[in-house]
Amino acid sequence: MKFELLSQLIINGLVVGTLYGVVAMCFVLIYKSTRVVNFAQGEFLLIGAWTCWAMLVKFELPFYVGFPLTLIFMVIFGILLQVLVLRPMIGEPIISVIMVTVGLSMFFQALVSWIFGGYTKAFPEVFSVKTVNIGGLQIESAYIMSLVVSVVIMIAFYFFFKYSRMGLAMRATAFDQQIAQSLGISVKHVFAAAWAISAVVSALAGVVIGMVNGVSSALSFIGIKVFPVVILGGLDSIVGAIVGGLLIGVLENLAEFVDSQWLHFGNMYDIAPFYALVIILMIKPYGLFGTKDIERI
Amino acid sequence: MASAHSRMRCGEFRTTYQADMTIFPTPLARRVAVVSVLLLLLAPLCLNAYFLNLMIQIGYYGIAALGLNIVVGFTGQISLGHAAFFGLGAFTSAWISNNSGIPVFFAIPLAGLLTMAVGLMVGIPAGRIKGLYLAIATLASQYILEDFFARADWFTGGSAGAMANPVSIFGYEMYTDQSYFYVVLFYVVIMFVAGANLMRSRDGRAFIAVRDHYLSAEIMGINLTKYRILSFGISSFYAGIGGALFGHYLGFVSVEGFTLLLSIQFLAMVIIGGLGSVMGAMMGTIFMVLLPEIMEFGVHLFGSNNTELIRALAFIKEMAIGLSIVLFLIFEPDGLAHRWKMIKNYWKLYPFSY
Numbered sequence: 001m002k003f004e005l006l007s008q009l010i011i012n013g014l015v016v017g018t019l020y021g022v023v024a025m026c027f028v029l030i031y032k033s034t035r036v037v038n039f040a041q042g043e044f045l046l047i048g049a050w051t052c053w054a055m056l057v058k059f060e061l062p063f064y065v066g067f068p069l070t071l072i073f074m075v076i077f078g079i080l081l082q083v084l085v086l087r088p089m090i091g092e093p094i095i096s097v098i099m100v101t102v103g104l105s106m107f108f109q110a111l112v113s114w115i116f117g118g119y120t121k122a123f124p125e126v127f128s129v130k131t132v133n134i135g136g137l138q139i140e141s142a143y144i145m146s147l148v149v150s151v152v153i154m155i156a157f158y159f160f161f162k163y164s165r166m167g168l169a170m171r172a173t174a175f176d177q178q179i180a181q182s183l184g185i186s187v188k189h190v191f192a193a194a195w196a197i198s199a200v201v202s203a204l205a206g207v208v209i210g211m212v213n214g215v216s217s218a219l220s221f222i223g224i225k226v227f228p229v230v231i232l233g234g235l236d237s238i239v240g241a242i243v244g245g246l247l248i249g250v251l252e253n254l255a256e257f258v259d260s261q262w263l264h265f266g267n268m269y270d271i272a273p274f275y276a277l278v279i280i281l282m283i284k285p286y287g288l289f290g291t292k293d294i295e296r297i
Numbered sequence: 298m299a300s301a302h303s304r305m306r307c308g309e310f311r312t313t314y315q316a317d318m319t320i321f322p323t324p325l326a327r328r329v330a331v332v333s334v335l336l337l338l339l340a341p342l343c344l345n346a347y348f349l350n351l352m353i354q355i356g357y358y359g360i361a362a363l364g365l366n367i368v369v370g371f372t373g374q375i376s377l378g379h380a381a382f383f384g385l386g387a388f389t390s391a392w393i394s395n396n397s398g399i400p401v402f403f404a405i406p407l408a409g410l411l412t413m414a415v416g417l418m419v420g421i422p423a424g425r426i427k428g429l430y431l432a433i434a435t436l437a438s439q440y441i442l443e444d445f446f447a448r449a450d451w452f453t454g455g456s457a458g459a460m461a462n463p464v465s466i467f468g469y470e471m472y473t474d475q476s477y478f479y480v481v482l483f484y485v486v487i488m489f490v491a492g493a494n495l496m497r498s499r500d501g502r503a504f505i506a507v508r509d510h511y512l513s514a515e516i517m518g519i520n521l522t523k524y525r526i527l528s529f530g531i532s533s534f535y536a537g538i539g540g541a542l543f544g545h546y547l548g549f550v551s552v553e554g555f556t557l558l559l560s561i562q563f564l565a566m567v568i569i570g571g572l573g574s575v576m577g578a579m580m581g582t583i584f585m586v587l588l589p590e591i592m593e594f595g596v597h598l599f600g601s602n603n604t605e606l607i608r609a610l611a612f613i614k615e616m617a618i619g620l621s622i623v624l625f626l627i628f629e630p631d632g633l634a635h636r637w638k639m640i641k642n643y644w645k646l647y648p649f650s651y
Contacts, residue, residue, distance in 0.1 A: 037429050037432070085623060085627070088627045089626065089627070092626070092630065094375075094428050094429055095369065095373070095375050095572070096568075096626050096630055098375060098429065098432055099564060099565075099568055099622055099626055100622070100623055100626050100627075102377075102561055102564070102622065103561075103565070103618075103619045103620070103621075103622030103623040103626070104619065104623060105619070106558070106561055106615060106616075106618060106619030106622070107615075107616050107619030107620050107623065108619075109615070109619075110612040110613075110615035110616040110619065111612070111616055113612055114609050114612035114613070114616070224436070224440075224557075227433045227436060227437075228437075231430070231433060235429075265448065267444055267447070267448070270440075270444075271440060271441065271444045274436075274437040274440045274441055275437075275441065277433065277434070277437045278422065278434060278437050278438070278441070281422055281425075281426055281430060281433070281434050281437075282422055282425070285425070285426050285430055
């Protein structure tokens with residue numbers, strides 16, 4: 001019984017972990033190419049999920065129309081955010097840049113709760129939800145869908161950065177902005193593209209989570225959970241984001257398991273990643289795959 | 298010529314180091330400060346409860362905001378966990394006065410010291426990391442402390458919250474706004490004078506050196522770890538005092554009050570007021586306390602019969618805070634204190650102020 005519960009929790013952890021990995025990848029994408037720490041990452045999920053919900057429920061569009069419209073909306077949203085708010089902040093000290101995204105996060109969270117209310121709302125069923133029996137474990141089909149979506153996104157990221165023109169331009173910009181600019185890459189476009197991609201992919205993750213758990217303000221908390229993930233993986237490593245996501249996903253489920261069996265503290269699921277975060281920062285502040293800053297005078 | 302010069306001021310010219318290091322830059326500034334404190338002493342006699350309540354709020358939030366400004370504005374270390382220390386101060390003071398028989402008047406500074414001890418502990422990682430990593434570490438400490446509040450029934454009363462006694466001096470209980478105002482004013486004056494003094498001292502200059510260029514500071518012999526941790530400690534002390542005053546004012550401390558949202562509000566106070574300015578912390582606090590009131594006023598003005606708008610008031614207030622952070626950072630990154638300085642300089646050189 002205990003073993004079954006444990007393996008169930010680990011599977012859950014891996015599924016949630018891949019989603020964390022996807023969101024963390026979006027976070028790393030912005031950090032790597034524009035050096036902005038985005039505290040409003042969770043709001044991308046929130047806005048994406050609510051927009052899709054509104055398209056499907058309020059306007060009663062079919063999924064194959066509403067979902068692409070959501071993605072288009074998120075592209076525009078990401079670009080506007082970058083151009084209007086983040087572009088003036090280039091060259092400002094790190095405190096100001098962090099605080100701008102914190103302010104944005106607060107603004108959008110309040111705006112979304114104003115428009116859509118504070119209650120959890122269910123998505124219309126796009127895929128029929130049932131459980132699938134794999135190796136004696138009951139797994140919800142929604143979980144399998146989210147796993148598939150996450151893996152597809154990750155593979156798409158890989159090919160995008162390896163072969164596409166924009167992906168290569170982004171890597172060049174992340175490596176050195178001035179050299180990239182002198183080679184004819186428009187750094188402005190790269191910045192805008194980074195925000196747009198990050199917004200779209202986060203929204204995608206938001207929609208997936210919304211389908212499984214329902215849409216509510218709690219989605220934005222994933223934007224906070226991303227911090228333990230990226231710190232564990234290394235702030236500027238895409239691979240690190242995925243590995244960190246899986247590790248944190250499993251960790252919080254294991255913490256929940258240990259807590260329910262022996263400790264009985266309660267709330268370990270949400271708090272354990274933060275303890276892990278503090279410990280990682282003390283031992284290995286640049287994470288598993290992050291590059292160490294070397295400062296010269 | 299000489300007499301004309303003494304009558305017409307055309308700027309501040311300091312010729313000695315002592316003159317540069319005085320706590321008030323000009324004699325006029327000193328007189329204004331003394332007179333405004335004296336005027337504030339009269340405030341409870343002529344203001345109604347609504348304004349007194351706002352001023353008391355400005356008082357305790359202002360103390361905490363000054364603490365945050367010491368760590369963010371003067372030492373350049375970003376902290377996203379200030380509300381947790383504010384809450385810790387409130388709970389500690391309530392707990393001390395309820396459990397040990399120490400009068401509330403002494404429990405408040407004790408709570409400050411205890412919060413400082415915790416702040417020093419949290420500051421230990423801050424000695425090693427900086428900038429963005431520190432922001433994330435303090436974010437974690439915010440959640441960990443919040444979780445602790447919710448869990449530690451013996452300390453905070455758990456979900457029921459903790460009762461806090463009113464301040465009493467010589468058996469005289471200060472449970473009205475009128476009398477409590479003096480308690481808050483007393484602490485505000487002491488803490489702000491201490492804060493301004495700190496910046497004139499060796500430690501204060503070390504903080505500023507760490508902020509401006511930490512590598513150069515280290516080369517000059519400033520112990521980075523020591524000063525980063527120290528600034529965290531001092532900032533938590535201020536947060537603890539502010540929190541204790543908050544707790545004894547409300548008479549009841551609930552575990553839900555000290556969320557990340559409040560931490561962000563403290564940061565907003567510091568940024569809007571002006572990073573690295575003692576009086577800026579106060580200006581920012583005044584702005585942040587008045588902003589929701591103005592929003593409420595505006596909503597009632599434009600839509601007093603619009604229930605939809607009134608229902609949304611809480612969200613509108615939050616949006617206004619978020620928006621004001623963003624707008625200030627884009628258009629006035631040096632904050633209100635900088636704007637005030639510009640206005641003063643304009644009038645100082647009035648007819649030829651270019």
